[in-house]
Amino acid sequence: GESVGLHLPTLSVQEGDNSIINCAYSNSASDYFIWYKQESGKGPQFIIDIRSNMDKRQGQRVTVLLNKTVKHLSLQIAATQPGDSAVYFCAEKSAVGANSKLTFGKGITLSVRP
Amino acid sequence: DAGVIQSPRHEVTEMGQEVTLRCKPISGHNSLFWYRQTMMRGLELLIYFNNNVPIDDSGMPEDRFSAKMPNASFSTLKIQPSEPRDSAVYFCASSLYYRGNTGELFFGEGSRLTVL
Numbered sequence: 001g002e003s004v005g006l007h008l009p010t011l012s013v014q015e016g017d018n019s020i021i022n023c024a025y026s027n028s029a030s031d032y033f034i035w036y037k038q039e040s041g042k043g044p045q046f047i048i049d050i051r052s053n054m055d056k057r058q059g060q061r062v063t064v065l066l067n068k069t070v071k072h073l074s075l076q077i078a079a080t081q082p083g084d085s086a087v088y089f090c091a092e093k094s095a096v097g098a099n100s101k102l103t104f105g106k107g108i109t110l111s112v113r114p
Numbered sequence: 115d116a117g118v119i120q121s122p123r124h125e126v127t128e129m130g131q132e133v134t135l136r137c138k139p140i141s142g143h144n145s146l147f148w149y150r151q152t153m154m155r156g157l158e159l160l161i162y163f164n165n166n167v168p169i170d171d172s173g174m175p176e177d178r179f180s181a182k183m184p185n186a187s188f189s190t191l192k193i194q195p196s197e198p199r200d201s202a203v204y205f206c207a208s209s210l211y212y213r214g215n216t217g218e219l220f221f222g223e224g225s226r227l228t229v230l
Contacts, residue, residue, distance in 0.1 A: 045221070
């Protein structure tokens with residue numbers, strides 16, 4: 001989910017379990033979506049992206065799912081590791097072929113328990 | 115490989131002082147973005163440049179904020195006069211845009227600004 005208050009929502013998972021981080025977007029014209037990971041004291045780092053003509057894309061240990069009907073995006077992390085602890089942002093962009101701006105969601109904190 | 119380089123990493127200043135944040139994008143990238151991050155508002159786009167030309171500055175909060183990109187390898191974000199509500203982490207990001215490319219953003223490590 002998205003945060004609208006002072007504190008980011010937190011997802012706590014056991015090391016080795018799978019994590020699912022969800023994001024709702026509002027712009028039905030968005031046709032390109034990205035997940036970014038931000039570790040403490042660093043800038044956001046690209047994880048995986050997906051275009052609107054796809055509903056699933058897989059990377060190494062990560063999968064992004066897109067449901068355009070309900071404007072929902074999710075990031076699945078397999079076999080979650082301590083190094084996955086970070087804040088995760090979904091971002092959306094309209095017109096992937098144009099240099100339009102990227103809009104970020106509020107972020108979700110993933111905490112991995114040893 | 116050098117990523118996006120920002121300076122200073124930390125700045126503490128008093129209300130009313132001028133603040134200048136600097137950014138060196140990745141060599142060869144043609145788009146540069148300034149974002150501000152706070153707990154309340156998350157990551158907000160302030161302004162972005164394409165080929166050194168400002169394209170969208172609608173996110174710049176007010177006239178106290180200005181940004182320049184005099185050449186392809188340098189950009190500044192200036193706040194004058196600074197106010198306590200400007201306290202945030204300011205990120206610079208760059209990308210290589212061409213038609214059909216997604217233009218993935220590469221972020222610097224940020225400049226943490228505290229205005230007392």
